Amino acid sequence: MTNASDSIRLPLGFQTSSRACGIRGDVGRLDLALFYSEVPAVAAGVFTTNAVNGAPVKVCRERLPRSTARAVIINAGNANACTGTQGIKDAKEMTVSLAAQIGCPPDDVLVCSTGVIGRFLPLSKITTNIPELWSNRGGSPDHLANTAQAIMTTDTVPKVVTREVPINGKTVTITGVCKGAAMIAPNMATMLCVIMTDAAVNEETVQSLMTEIANNSFNSITVEGHTSTSDSMILLANGQSGASLSDSVELKDALQAVASELAQKIIRDAEGAGHFVTINITGAYDSDHANLLGKTIANDALVKTAITGNDPNWGRIVSACGRTGNNLTENDILSLSINNLTIFAQGAPTSEDLSKVSAAMKTGEVVIDLKMSLGSGQATIWTCDLTQEYVRLNADYTT
Numbered sequence: 001m002t003n004a005s006d007s008i009r010l011p012l013g014f015q016t017s018s019r020a021c022g023i024r025g026d027v028g029r030l031d032l033a034l035f036y037s038e039v040p041a042v043a044a045g046v047f048t049t050n051a052v053n054g055a056p057v058k059v060c061r062e063r064l065p066r067s068t069a070r071a072v073i074i075n076a077g078n079a080n081a082c083t084g085t086q087g088i089k090d091a092k093e094m095t096v097s098l099a100a101q102i103g104c105p106p107d108d109v110l111v112c113s114t115g116v117i118g119r120f121l122p123l124s125k126i127t128t129n130i131p132e133l134w135s136n137r138g139g140s141p142d143h144l145a146n147t148a149q150a151i152m153t154t155d156t157v158p159k160v161v162t163r164e165v166p167i168n169g170k171t172v173t174i175t176g177v178c179k180g181a182a183m184i185a186p187n188m189a190t191m192l193c194v195i196m197t198d199a200a201v202n203e204e205t206v207q208s209l210m211t212e213i214a215n216n217s218f219n220s221i222t223v224e225g226h227t228s229t230s231d232s233m234i235l236l237a238n239g240q241s242g243a244s245l246s247d248s249v250e251l252k253d254a255l256q257a258v259a260s261e262l263a264q265k266i267i268r269d270a271e272g273a274g275h276f277v278t279i280n281i282t283g284a285y286d287s288d289h290a291n292l293l294g295k296t297i298a299n300d301a302l303v304k305t306a307i308t309g310n311d312p313n314w315g316r317i318v319s320a321c322g323r324t325g326n327n328l329t330e331n332d333i334l335s336l337s338i339n340n341l342t343i344f345a346q347g348a349p350t351s352e353d354l355s356k357v358s359a360a361m362k363t364g365e366v367v368i369d370l371k372m373s374l375g376s377g378q379a380t381i382w383t384c385d386l387t388q389e390y391v392r393l394n395a396d397y398t399t
Helices: 055-063 084-102 123-127 130-135 141-150 206-215 249-268 287-299 301-308 314-322 354-361 388-395
Strands: 014-019 032-047 066-078 109-116 159-167 170-179 192-197 232-237 276-284 333-338 341-345 365-372 377-384
Touching: 014 130, 014 141, 032 055, 032 130, 032 141, 032 192, 032 206, 055 084, 055 109, 055 232, 066 084, 066 192, 066 232, 084 109, 084 123, 084 130, 109 232, 141 159, 141 170, 159 249, 170 249, 192 249, 206 232, 206 249, 249 276, 249 377, 276 287, 287 301, 287 314, 287 365, 287 377, 301 314, 314 333, 314 341, 314 365, 333 354, 341 354
Parallel strands: 066 109, 192 232, 276 365
Antiparallel strands: 014 032, 032 066, 032 232, 159 170, 170 192, 276 377, 333 341, 333 365
């Protein structure tokens, strides 16, 4: 169990819980999590764009958005994906079992799973533990920290962010929990995220809000370009603070900040990663083109391995730009900088000392700034390098 910092806490009217059910096979390792609102909450979700998606994703899509959500139940160690009609039945049974404890309709319970694809869920291990999962719920920082641990797979650290926002004399709390370390690509990734707030949110606009938040956070990260089957980002807003999202622009900004910080935590904890990489694109044709440029660079294996070796091999970055279409050439690049050191400009190399660039990369923080001359499009993408440890971890994931 975890001794949590007071810097993380739950919003008013929320409780969490966790259990070790043996789903992973690791004795005593937490692998079942509960996020619970004491009162009905407005809920919405954003899910994977992969056409091959898990049973829990299918179930949640049918139930969201809604204004009467009560809980999210999550298991780790098994994705319940590519498991046919049995998978759907098992995902729904998880919600039925928890709803019986809460005393609410099963449709008011949402479900997520993460782990290995293509294995049937050990349902009895989950359902027999749900009564204790329910009875051990609480609102302390330790409850929250343990629940964040319970949804981890190959993550090395739990990922929790809390922000407080003063709104018209009231204090709104936003707390987000996520997991993810690999199979991470734009348009969500093998990541799960639950964001809870005690602000009131309009059911009519919450879905568009969630889509916007996802586009500027979890859809702006990539590890290796693989869009997963299980990606889920769920918002629960129960209104217990007495403040409303419509009361303040600052509240929307705080929700975005929580999601963005969680997304960056995923990249910092990416499997085997040694470098955190920020790619800033400006001057592209439009935002879609800017995102395409940033993600092409971020997912390029040669770019990523160069970063692993602190090698400022800028030719790989420029070359990656040229395969994004639109007849883009090296002359369309105004400048390319790494950690504020300009190494390419106006279609030609600069006189910058590349050993100085390499030394700057060794800090583990790499910022690539690419300025184009094509339009007003801009984007920021977060990624990491590609290391031998990443290959090792994913070479024997199921064996």
